[in-house]
Amino acid sequence: MGFESEKKFVRFAEVVGIVALGRSTINRMIATSTFPQPVKLTDHRIGWYLHEVQAWMSSRPRRNE
DSSP states (O other): OOHHHHHOEEOHHHHHHHHTOOHHHHHHHHHTTSSOOOEEEETTEEEEEHHHHHHHHHHSOOOOO
């Protein structure tokens, strides 16, 4: 993974688009520690490290058909 993706933050709306899950699903997964934890960017803004979201995506099992 390149240094650029390691230092890039993505906002909630971007995460929803990247992982194709809804906000409530992501929030449930955060609460059960099955999704990367957000980082507090300011008092009113959170974000995720892009590389952590990408690693989570890569860890998902493929469906055997």
